[in-house]
Amino acid sequence: MGKFRVVHYINQFFGQIGGEEKADIPPQDKEGPIGPGMAFKMALGDEAEIVGTVICGDSYYNEKKDVAKNEVLERIKKYNPDLVIAGPAFNAGRYGMACGSVCKAVIEELSIPAVTAMYPENPGVEVFKKNAYILETAASAAGMRSAVPNMAKFALKLLKGEKIGTPKEEGYIPRGIRKNIFVEETGAKRAVNMLVKKLNGEPFETEYPMPVFDRVEPAPAVEDISKATIALVTSGGIVPKGNPDHIEASSASKFGRYDLENIEYLTPEDFETAHGGYDPTYANEDPNRVLPVDALRDLEKQKAIGKLHRYYYATVGNGTAVADAKKYAENIAKELIADGVQAVILTST
Numbered sequence: 096m097g098k099f100r101v102v103h104y105i106n107q108f109f110g111q112i113g114g115e116e117k118a119d120i121p122p123q124d125k126e127g128p129i130g131p132g133m134a135f136k137m138a139l140g141d142e143a144e145i146v147g148t149v150i151c152g153d154s155y156y157n158e159k160k161d162v163a164k165n166e167v168l169e170r171i172k173k174y175n176p177d178l179v180i181a182g183p184a185f186n187a188g189r190y191g192m193a194c195g196s197v198c199k200a201v202i203e204e205l206s207i208p209a210v211t212a213m214y215p216e217n218p219g220v221e222v223f224k225k226n227a228y229i230l231e232t233a234a235s236a237a238g239m240r241s242a243v244p245n246m247a248k249f250a251l252k253l254l255k256g257e258k259i260g261t262p263k264e265e266g267y268i269p270r271g272i273r274k275n276i277f278v279e280e281t282g283a284k285r286a287v288n289m290l291v292k293k294l295n296g297e298p299f300e301t302e303y304p305m306p307v308f309d310r311v312e313p314a315p316a317v318e319d320i321s322k323a324t325i326a327l328v329t330s331g332g333i334v335p336k337g338n339p340d341h342i343e344a345s346s347a348s349k350f351g352r353y354d355l356e357n358i359e360y361l362t363p364e365d366f367e368t369a370h371g372g373y374d375p376t377y378a379n380e381d382p383n384r385v386l387p388v389d390a391l392r393d394l395e396k397q398k399a400i401g402k403l404h405r406y407y408y409a410t411v412g413n414g415t416a417v418a419d420a421k422k423y424a425e426n427i428a429k430e431l432i433a434d435g436v437q438a439v440i441l442t443s444t
Contacts, residue, residue: 098141098142098143098144099142099143099144099177099178099251099254100143100144100146100174100175100176100177100178101135101139101143101144101145101146101176101177101178101179101180101250102145102146102147102148102149102171102174102176102178102179102180103128103129103131103132103135103145103147103148103149103179103180103181104148104149104150104151104167104171104179104180104181104182104193104194104197105129105130105131105132105148105149105150105181105182106118106150106151106152106153106156106187106189106190106193107120107150107151107152107153109129109130109131110129110130110148110150111129111130112150112152115348117152118152118153118154118155118189119152119154119155119158120150120151120152120155121151121152121155121163121166122149122150122151122155122163122166122167122170123149123150123151123170124147124148124149124150124170124173124174125147125148125150126146126147126148127145127146127147127148128145128148129148129150130148131183131239131243132145132148134239134240134243135180135243135246135247138243138244138246138247138248139247139250139251142251142254143177143178143250143251143254145180146174146176147170147171147173147174147176149167149170149171151163151166151167151193153187153189153190153193153346154189154343154344156189156192156193156196157189157192157193157343157344157345157346157371157414158344158345158371160196163193164196164197164200167197167200168200168201168204168205171197171201171205172205176207177207177208177254178207178208178209178210178250178253178254179197179198179201179205179207179208179209179210180209180210180211180246180250181193181194181195181197181198181209181210181211182194182211182212182213183211183212183213183230183232183238183239183242183243183246184211184212184213184214184217184219184232185213185214185217185232185233185234185235185236185238185242186213186214186216186217186234186235186416186418186419187217187346188217188218188219188345188346188347188348188414188415188416188419189343189345189346189348189414190219190346191211191213191217191218191219191220191346191416192218192219192222192223192345192346192414193219194211194213194219195211195213195219195220195222195223195226195227195229196223197209197211198210198211198223198226198227199223199226199227202226202227203226208250208253208254209227210227210228210229210230210246210249210250210253211223211227211228211229211230212229212230212231212232212242212245212246213229213230213231213232213268214231214232214233214234214418215231215268216234216416216417216418217416218346218414218415218416218417219414220268222414224268224269224270224271225270225271225272228249228253228259228265228267228270229267229268230242230245230246230249230265230266230267230268231266231267231268234418245266249265249266249267252265269304285302289301317437317438320399320400320401320438321398321399321400321401322401323400323401323437323438324401324402324403324404324434324435324436324437324438325391325400325401325402325403325404325436325437325438325439325440326403326404326406326407326408326431326434326436326438326439326440327355327386327387327388327391327403327404327407327408327439327440327442328407328408328409328427328439328440328441328442329385329386329407329408329409329410329441329442329443330409330410330411330412330415330420330441330442330443330444331368331370331378331385331386331409331411331412331442331443331444332344332347332368332369332370332378332385332409332410332411332412332413332444333361333366333367333368333369333378333382333385333386333407333409334351334353334366334367334368334369334409335353335365335366336364336365336366336367337367338367338369339351342369342409342410342411343369343411344369344370344371344372344411344413345371345372345411345413345414345415346413346414346415346416347410347411347412347413347415347419348419349410349423350408350409350410350423350426350427351408351409351410352406352407352408352430353406353407353408353409354405354406355388355403355404355405355406355407356405358388359388359389359392360383360388360389360392361381361382361383361386361388361389362382363379363380363381363382366382366386367379367382368382368385369409369411370411370412370413370444371411371413372413372414373413373444378444385442385443385444386407386409386442387440387442388403388407391403391440401437404431404434404436406434408427408430410423412443412444
């Protein structure tokens, strides 16, 4: 029997085509391994080989999902692979969404296994963890050295049809899928044993871990809103016409700061939404529906608030990584505090 045939899916950066300026390139393919594929070639050894690499820009894939998916599948099919490896995507949100989508399509439409890998906070994890195995990686490409051998080892298990163990045993992110298994002790006995260990301060491991959520203390109330400076911040993607900062429609990698001086309300001639994932018709028809500049100006005139802050901040919440969103919020908050803003109205879609 010859080597297993593997196709590797990567984005424009790892495909050695370019960075963000090339994120809109359509799918293309080349024979053999490219970029991180060379490391996979070494890790797969004599059992499997990367026969082709499919490359697609992150923006192209996320902004033209159905078209891009079909184009990528056609390029994968021509290599007649036994398995597809996508990524690893680490914490790159748009890349993670593309890798997850490709794996889902390969499994469902080509009926062959696929595997990818990401940082747990990548939005692709939450969207696609039930559709494909997603191995856990570090947040950045600095973790490539450990990600590749882990993915290669897991890929070979899939290719050989070997039994896949638990997330902890195999290193993949829990998929939220519960399976019945047989164990020696009853559930009641296991529960009592865990309780005894907990009471005695001994280490134990739950069989059903609960999610951990951030707890954010609410800020003190504004003492006199009629004298306060209020700022508008939105994850609804309202930007000046033409989207001058090129904020992405999905998995945004940045936010923008825009001037509201002498603007009484937002007009469709001057503003639009950059947000993907929902019908933008009504937002583009009247951008104030997402960013209520008109309402805040009315409150100014009524002296119900002190004033509307001169600048507003915007990004796109669609598929944006939690870690990135927190980073944007921290940077925006610092600027608002420095400008003497007392309160913020945060809007979405």
